[in-house]
Amino acid sequence: MQTKEIRLRRIQRLAHEIMDEMNRGHEPRQSETLHRTIDNLARTIGDLADPFGHYSLDYIEKKVGNAHYLLFENEKKVKLYS
Secondary structure (H helix, E strand, C coil), X not given: CCCHHHHHHHHXXXXXXXXXXXXXXXXXXXXXXXXXXXXXXXXXXXXXXXXXXCCCHHHHHHHHXXXXXXXXXXXXXXXXXX
């Protein structure tokens, strides 16, 4: 099992890649893809914003991985945890 810090670093890296790609804006994107990407990221933030500090790292990895997959159209989904 990977440590929490390593898992969070991977999530952070994916989030930065998403942010960079969204700000680059070279290619027009379909609004459906953007809506689904934003939805996944918003759900992640919602989970992290729990006032009691309870969040599921598995859930956050899944949602950020889904957002990354949607934006970059990878051939396979990013596997973050084992």
